[in-house]
Amino acid sequence: MKTILILNGPNLNLLGKRQPHIYGHETLEDVERLCAAACDEGFEVRLEQSNHEGRIIDWIHEARETTCGIVINPGAFTHTSVAIMDALNTYEPPVIEVHISQVHKREAFRHHSYVSLRADGVIAGFGLDGYAAGVRRICRLASA
Ligand code: CA2
Numbered sequence: 001m002k003t004i005l006i007l008n009g010p011n012l013n014l015l016g017k018r019q020p021h022i023y024g025h026e027t028l029e030d031v032e033r034l035c036a037a038a039c040d041e042g043f044e045v046r047l048e049q050s051n052h053e054g055r056i057i058d059w060i061h062e063a064r065e066t067t068c069g070i071v072i073n074p075g076a077f078t079h080t081s082v083a084i085m086d087a088l089n090t091y092e093p094p095v096i097e098v099h100i101s102q103v104h105k106r107e108a109f110r111h112h113s114y115v116s117l118r119a120d121g122v123i124a125g126f127g128l129d130g131y132a133a134g135v136r137r138i139c140r141l142a143s144a
Contacts, residue, residue, distance in 0.1 A: 006046065007074070010077065030128060069094070097115045
């Protein structure tokens with residue numbers, strides 16, 4: 001089995017529990033289910049979430065040996081974290097950046113992403129469908 005890592009940053013543990021007008025009613029468990037359903041045969045997903053930047057960086061390092069791609073919603077670290085970008089730059093397989101909301105329609109500080117300087121694809125404003133699209137893209141790239 002090839003493993004795709006689905007990484008989620010700060011506050012995304014509250015998905016479906018707060019601010020449904022922005023982030024919807026579905027939870028991270030729903031994200032995991034949608035991603036698993038989007039996998040081609042021979043692929044599996046592993047979903048992680050942390051509110052701590054260093055934990056996310058450790059998962060990226062570990063993923064170098066064990067995964068064929070990363071779908072990452074870095075949360076607010078998107079806009080601040082050179083360290084997560086640096087970690088992703090040490091990771092060779094495809095990286096897809098996902099945002100549930102359409103960040104470019106929101107505050108100006110959400111328009112810049114350090115992670116986009118590394119990501120092979122960026123999806124914003126597709127709700128949870130963006131995660132599934134990211135998984136499908138990685139299956140395609142990892143099979144090519
Ligand atoms: O749209 C996205 O997915 C974001 O990455 C979400 C981040 C935000 O800082 C980015 O600019 C865009 C915030 C995640 C907060 O997640 C929550 C989910 C439910 C309830 C409260 C927060």
